Amino acid sequence: MKDVFEYTGYRQYIADYYAERKVKSAFTWREFARVAGFSSSVHLKYVSEGRFNLGEDAAERVAKAMGLSGNRLEYFRAMVEFDHAKTDAEKKAAYGKMISIAKAHKAKVLEGDSFRFFSDWKNPVIRELAPAMPGAKPLALAHACREKITAAEVSETLNFLVKAGLLQKDDVGNYTQTEKSVTTGPMEVTPVAVRGMLRQMGEFALDAIEGVPQAERHFSGVTLGVTHEAYDEIVQVIAECRKKVIAIATRDSAADEVYRLNMQFFPMTNIKGLKK
Structure with a gap:
């Protein structure tokens, strides 16, 4: 079974622990629940399926029942905290705790680099x-950014991008991309970071309305009444459009400027809520 540090979801860890024990012995959910101090024989099965949550004391008992202690016990607690967090800020704090605990144990958290990349606008820019x-130095790169960033922040960002394998640095100090584009995958944690970046980029877009000459920017919008079927079709069209834009932008190795494209399609009414 994988080390707990390779997980970002505590429910999956519980399910995998049970599956491994089940293969090796006559282990049952009833026995698992009993060892963890639950009266219901299916409680942990329902937890693994997302139907029940674990309280703080219960998480402690379950972790110890699975033989977790020290940093691994702390990490499991943080996973539970991350899963139960209500806001993106709470989720980021809990995930930061997971990364910190894993680093203290010299382990790498799955999705850690991806989470950090999408947490801050500085990384993609x-x-x-x-x-x-x-050949540009960090100070020159900082001055080239419209948003405020220091040379020290640029250096830190470059070091992270190289370490994460998103940039390569040659012997003379020039940088090249290892891949032409970076997108999110079907991950558990990364969407939390992406939502934070979307907020950042949305704020920058508002500033650009007045701060960037009209000849250097393009803003447009339309308000529509749509059906649920039309919504699904429009989302697909937007996805295809995004792919075409990426293809156009990545066909040349050079770049004159760095642009951000925001695609937003969101409801302005809540008719469905009124019907309920």
């Missing part, structure tokens, strides 16, 4: 900007 300015 510097990833595009550094190759477009060969």
Whole structure:
């Protein structure tokens, strides 16, 4: 079975623990629940399926029943905290705790680099900007950004991007991208970071309405009444459009500027809620 540090979801860890024990012995959910101090024989089965949650004391008992202690016990607690968090800020704090615990044990958390990349606008911008300015020092890269960023922050960002394998640095100090584009995958944690970045980029877009000459930006919008079927079809069209834009942007190795494309399609009414 994988180490607990390789998980980001505590429910999956419980399910995998049970499955492994089941293969090796006559282990049952009833026995698992009994060892963890639950009267219901199916309680932990329902937890693993997402039907029940674990309280703080229960999480402690379950972790110890699975033989977790020390940093691994702390990490399991943090996973439970992450899963139960109500807001993105709470989720980021809990995930940060998971990363900190894992690093203290010299372990790498699954999705950690992806989470960090999508947590801050500096990462995708510097990833595009550094190759477009060969030989440029961190201070010059900082001055090239419209949003405020220091040379020290640029250096830190470059070091992270190289370490994460998103940029390569040659012997003379020039940077190249290892891949032309970076997108999110079907991960548990990354969407939390992506939502934070979308807020950042949305704020930058508002500033650009007045701060960027009209000839250098494009803003447009339309308000529509749609059916649920039309919504699904429009979302697919937007996805295809995004792919075409990426294909156009990545067909050339050079870049004159770094742009951000926001695609937003969201409800302005709540008719369905009124019907309920």
